[in-house]
Amino acid sequence: MHKQVDVNDHGEPLDRWCWPHSEAMNGAEIKLFLGRVNALQRYTDNAESVADQLMRRDRDPFDDRKICLACKNLNGDYCKQRYASKAKNFQPVKTVLWRCDYFKQKG
Ligand code: SF4
Numbered sequence: 041m042h043k044q045v046d047v048n049d050h051g052e053p054l055d056r057w058c059w060p061h062s063e064a065m066n067g068a069e070i071k072l073f074l075g076r077v078n079a080l081q082r083y084t085d086n087a088e089s090v091a092d093q094l095m096r097r098d099r100d101p102f103d104d105r106k107i108c109l110a111c112k113n114l115n116g117d118y119c120k121q122r123y124a125s126k127a128k129n130f131q132p133v134k135t136v137l138w139r140c141d142y143f144k145q146k147g
Pocket of ligand 1: 114122
């Protein structure tokens with residue numbers, strides 16, 4: 041009786057050569073990247089680029105930038121926080137990474 045061999049199984053974890061051991065995305069990052077691309081496509085033609093920026097931000101412990109889409113204060117095209125203040129005409133660019141003192145993480 042022959043033992044079936046998986047030619048893709050090299051006997052080592054697939055993420056062994058990926059982040060943080062190299063620049064290649066690991067399995068968890070790929071899954072998150074694809075989810076972000078899927079979610080961002082409604083808002084920008086550069087969904088892959090924004091998802092890539094978010095991945096690089098996640099890797100950098102000193103990068104604290106956020107996107108408005110991840111903020112509780114975003115209400116459609118407006119920011120509740122900014123609207124309540126004097127910046128009533130402020131329209132957030134939802135997919136640009138930046139630092140905002142009023143950011144509140146969703147969920
Ligand atoms: S509080 Fe800041 S990060 Fe949040 S939606 Fe408003 S402008 Fe964007």
